[in-house]
Amino acid sequence: MLPEIGHFALILALVFAILQVVLPSVGLLRANFALAQLSKPLLWMQFFWILVAFAILMNAFIIDDFSVKYVANNSNTQLPSIFKISAVWGAHEGSLLLWALILALWSVAVSVFSKRLPSEVLHHILIILGLISIGFLLFLLLTSNPFERLEIIPIQGRELNPLLQDFGLIIHPPMLYMGYVGMAIPFAFVLSSLIRGQLDSTWLRWSRPWTLVAWAFLTFGITLGSWWAYYELGWGGWWFWDPVENASFMPWLVATALAHSLSVSEKRNAFKHWTVLLAISGFSLSLLGTFLVRSGILTSVHSFASDPARGLFILIFLVLVIGGSLGLYAWRSGRWSSSNKFALLSRESGLLLNNILLIAAMLSVFLGTLYPLLLDSLGLGKISVGSPYFDAVFIPIMIPAALALAIAPFLRWKQDSTKRIGVLLRKIWGLILLLFIAALFLTDNIWVLLAVFLFIWILTHSLWLFWQRLRQKSGINLGFIGMILAHIGIAVFLLGATVTTQFGVEKDIKMSLNETKIIKGYNFVFNGVERFSFENYQGFKGNIEVFFADEKITTLTPEKRQYSTGMPMTEAAIDPSLYRDLYVALGEPLGAGAWSIRLYYKPLIRLIWLGGLLITLGALFAAFDRRYRLKISASEL
Amino acid sequence: MIYAWFAFMILLSGALVAWFLRHPLKDYGFDLQKSNIALGRQKKLELQNDLKLGLIDADLGQQAQDDIAKTLAQELTQSQVRVRENRPVPIWLAAVLAIFIGVFSLLIYQALTPKFTVKIPTKTTQLSLEESAVKLQNYLAEQPENAAAWQILGLKYFELNQLEASLNAYEKAYQLSPKNPKLLVEYASSLAIKNNNDFHGRPIELVKQALMLEPDAPDALYMAGLYAVSEQEFKLAELLWRKALARLKSGSIEHKILLDVLAELSELTNKTDKSVQTVEHLAAGGNSIKVMVDFSDEILSSRAQDFLMIYAKAAVGRPMPLAIVKIRLKDFTGQIILDNSNSLLPNNTLSQAGEVLIVARLSSTGAAFRQAGDIQITSAAVRVKDNPTVNLELK
The missing domain is CATH 2.60.40 (Immunoglobulin-like)
Structure with a gap:
């Protein structure tokens, strides 16, 4: 009976989403506050019923209710309890339900924490969010019902994809979805402004903290995904330029540009048109990512669904959202005042340059991701676009962006001079030069030298700026600290990504019993493989001791698992540290006790995720800056 | 019981909507104009701070201040203060909304609920196939005239790979309900599998009976197509399967399977050595x-x-x-x-x-x-x- 209640709760959520759009709209049109104010309670009820549905689905997994098709397809009695919970969003229907829940959660957060927004503006925003919610709830109910029952109940359920039976899956999708769906908030803010025909300070001021929080979640979600892929897929890679990864990276690039563009629009009344288009693009790319992942166009671990009906639904939704919002923009854009003026060398120009480079980078990823799909769908042949393309196109765009991000915070608003900047920064440029010359003695790898230079460049500028502000006392606030952290995060990421790519060592080798292989001074001794079994899998566990300068560092035990349903999995063993990771994965048995083994030495790889965490932290600091928490008191009005 | 729960959920929803209609939430009492004025003031304060920190040239400070004032003036011109009515909504509207929520949600539920009758399990632990078969046998010992139960038992035994028992159950169902096309096709399928996928004899006769009762039944057409292929009647097989295809919902699993089968048939007919x-x-x-x-x-x-x-x-x-x-x-x-x-x-x-x-x-x-x-x-x-x-x- 519970699944039927869950299904009905979803239907009630849809009914409330419809009412959330209709009643406040009538209220706003007829200036009837009693009807308009319903946007909040109707949203809360929508959230409540989605939460009920979600809890019921989770309960179905916990009690092994295989009469529910989704549970039977993605769980079994042997699945450890923790993965029964994460299995709720381990496949298509459940992840869509999680998506709807997170959208409702974001909306509730906006309704509760936007006390400084005029109620009329808030009602408009909640109406837009209600419209998006209708789209997702209809998608769930019409094509992806997670409560569908089976006519004949199986004795045992199927297996959750072993790749997804991991701590990473418990947190990666919810965090990524928080970011994806969070982009709906700036989108709703901008659409409400377009509908009202007023792109004013209120919209610009109050949409920025929401954008920053969404950006923080998106950053954290992508960082987690990269970390998960590294240790779970057994290839030792941290980014594959996989179309699904790109689908999350594109909105991240746009959200980064939007967070910067909003600050200029808000403070200096410039880039308004640009900001509007970025907010629309950010959410549109999030939807595009959903379309790519859910339509079955892509084949990867992320492609849960391959149902054309689902793809068609999302495509129509995408066309409506993008077409509708751009149409509204075209209709309303003529009403806004022109931007305030600024000189070629100014902070506004610096931020504009940052935006242009980020969007150029996004377009390069967009082209590399969609062009092969387009060719394939038109029957013009299959082409593969991988890291050679992205490295050749993306990196040259990001180098000037990295250079500019260190300088731009020193520039003055409206106008600055090269002379002033030269005088201000000549000391640290001297220091950077000295540090870089020292680095020349360490390596002759051009890419590593470039990365080291950019690392020193950004870090030195950021710390110098921080020191300057510290001396001025009144210049330190959460927004400023957030910016410094995020910029240092970029520098740390750049260094980690480049060094691990250039100096990482990868060996695919055959190892016999007691054989030793040496990589970068580390001796890997293969002590053989033993059989083992666990709750829902069994397999082989290797034993590899690692020595450095005759001292034992660690024993690594990579696994090759066979799940009870027959699905195989490679579980890498990693010895992590901030300076390097030692990574071992078992391949195939080659007879006479020998195995094929992958050994990796990954210098500074942890910096990649440390950089991501610093950017996340920076975005959160900026989102909670004092200026976004100032109360507008009645006396001030 | 389930509808009692639905009624409770609808009542709860309706009551909450009615309550919020009669007791509107508190309004914070400021409109867009006041908000923009307050933000304009804050921007001026922030500008003062920027000047103090040297983030803007002192000579351009006045210009920036004028920009803020100009922006605010434009915003005030654009926004209109609307007089808002705050009268409570009449009680009849609240009642209409509550009824609407109930009727609309139930209609959607009816439209989306699967057409087959679901046997909702009463226990959290599920029955195994064997247990289900035993329960059905016990039930049929008391109600031997229930053709549908015999048919389900036939299917259960089929899934347990107990073909003899499955065929016995289907035969009993057939004796009780010989004009059920779905039963005829299931029975034919079990018989054919028992005979190493050979449709000759009784299986194809049952399929023909099913087609006489329901000429467009997709599963019967599919079976007939398989028989035609075994007889090297490829054209006939294609005809039957295309007819079945037209009856199936595009995108359904059956539709996809049939498309695959047709593609293979096409390959088979064009196959080179x-x-x-x-x-x-x-x-x-x-x-x-x-x-x-x-x-x-x-x-x-x-x-x-x-x-x-x-x-x-x-x-x-x-x-x-x-x-x-x-x-x-x-x-x-x-x-x-x-x-x-x-x-x-x-x-x-x-x-x-x-x-x-x-x-x-x-x-x-x-x-x-x-x-x-x-x-x-x-x-x-x-x-x-x-x-x-x-x-x-x-x-």
Whole structure:
């Protein structure tokens, strides 16, 4: 009976989403506050019923209710309890339900924490969010019902994809979805402004903290995904330029540009048109990512669904959202005042340059991701676009962006001079030069030298700026600290990504019993493989001791698992540290006790995720800056 | 009981909407104009701070201040203060909304609920197939005239692979309800499987009966098509399956299966001699590996439609296939030859490899990655240069 209640709760959520759009709209049109104010309670009820549905689905997994098709397809009695919970969003229907829940959660957060927004503006925003919610709830109910029952109940359920039976899956999708769906908030803010025909300070001021929080979640979600892929897929890679990864990276690039563009629009009344288009693009790319992942166009671990009906639904939704919002923009854009003026060398120009480079980078990823799909769908042949393309196109765009991000915070608003900047920064440029010359003695790898230079460049500028502000006392606030952290995060990421790519060592080798292989001074001794079994899998566990300068560092035990349903999995063993990771994965048995083994030495790889965490932290600091928490008191009005 | 719960959920929802309509939330009492004025003031304060920190040239400070004032003036011109009515909504509207929520949600539920009757389990622990069969038998001992229950029992036994018991149950169901097309098709299917997929005799008679009762029944048309193929009546088979296809919902699993079957039928009718292909493979140059795979009779009979993927991958290194052949099990003649013509990438061919492993995988989906239910076997490492023969068994 519970699944039927869950299904009905979803239907009630849809009914409330419809009412959330209709009643406040009538209220706003007829200036009837009693009807308009319903946007909040109707949203809360929508959230409540989605939460009920979600809890019921989770309960179905916990009690092994295989009469529910989704549970039977993605769980079994042997699945450890923790993965029964994460299995709720381990496949298509459940992840869509999680998506709807997170959208409702974001909306509730906006309704509760936007006390400084005029109620009329808030009602408009909640109406837009209600419209998006209708789209997702209809998608769930019409094509992806997670409560569908089976006519004949199986004795045992199927297996959750072993790749997804991991701590990473418990947190990666919810965090990524928080970011994806969070982009709906700036989108709703901008659409409400377009509908009202007023792109004013209120919209610009109050949409920025929401954008920053969404950006923080998106950053954290992508960082987690990269970390998960590294240790779970057994290839030792941290980014594959996989179309699904790109689908999350594109909105991240746009959200980064939007967070910067909003600050200029808000403070200096410039880039308004640009900001509007970025907010629309950010959410549109999030939807595009959903379309790519859910339509079955892509084949990867992320492609849960391959149902054309689902793809068609999302495509129509995408066309409506993008077409509708751009149409509204075209209709309303003529009403806004022109931007305030600024000189070629100014902070506004610096931020504009940052935006242009980020969007150029996004377009390069967009082209590399969609062009092969387009060719394939038109029957013009299959082409593969991988890291050679992205490295050749993306990196040259990001180098000037990295250079500019260190300088731009020193520039003055409206106008600055090269002379002033030269005088201000000549000391640290001297220091950077000295540090870089020292680095020349360490390596002759051009890419590593470039990365080291950019690392020193950004870090030195950021710390110098921080020191300057510290001396001025009144210049330190959460927004400023957030910016410094995020910029240092970029520098740390750049260094980690480049060094691990250039100096990482990868060996695919055959190892016999007691054989030793040496990589970068580390001796890997293969002590053989033993059989083992666990709750829902069994397999082989290797034993590899690692020595450095005759001292034992660690024993690594990579696994090759066979799940009870027959699905195989490679579980890498990693010895992590901030300076390097030692990574071992078992391949195939080659007879006479020998195995094929992958050994990796990954210098500074942890910096990649440390950089991501610093950017996340920076975005959160900026989102909670004092200026976004100032109360507008009645006396001030 | 379930509708009592629905009624409770509707009542709760309706009551909350009515309550919020009669007791509107507190308004914070400021409109867009006041908000923009307050923000304009804050921006001026922030500008003062920026001037103090040297983030803007002192000479341009006044200009920036004028910009803020100009922006505010424009915003005030654009926004209109609207007089808002705050009268409570009449009680009848609240009642109408509550009724609307109930009626609308129930209508949606009715429209979306699956058409088949679901037996909702009363216990959290599920019955096994055996337990279900025993329960049904007990029930039928008391209610032997229930044709639907006999039919379900037939299906349960069929799933338990107890074909004799399944056929007995179906026969009883047939005696009680001989004009049920769905039953006739299920019965025919079980009979045919019992006879090694032979539709001659009783099975095809039952299918014909089903088609007389319901000429457009897709499952009966499908069965009739299979019979036509076994009789080498390919045109007739295509006709029957196309007719069935027209009755199926586009995008449904059955629709997809039928499309696949039609595609295979088309291949079958246009198929050239396989031996010619084998010669072409050998002529492709470089080394080759002959792979022979033995299957158990059970697999051959039950998984004939599954995909068989046979590929070579490097014994040491990346597991990407160096050469791969993918066919349906029913089309597999017992051996295939892997060579450079089966390689995926021109610069990563079989001949370029040293030692390789040969993998044979049987998959219902044909997906590139191994899925639940797939069975697979991997050979020991062999040297490509030896042009070896590899024997594998999938049982």
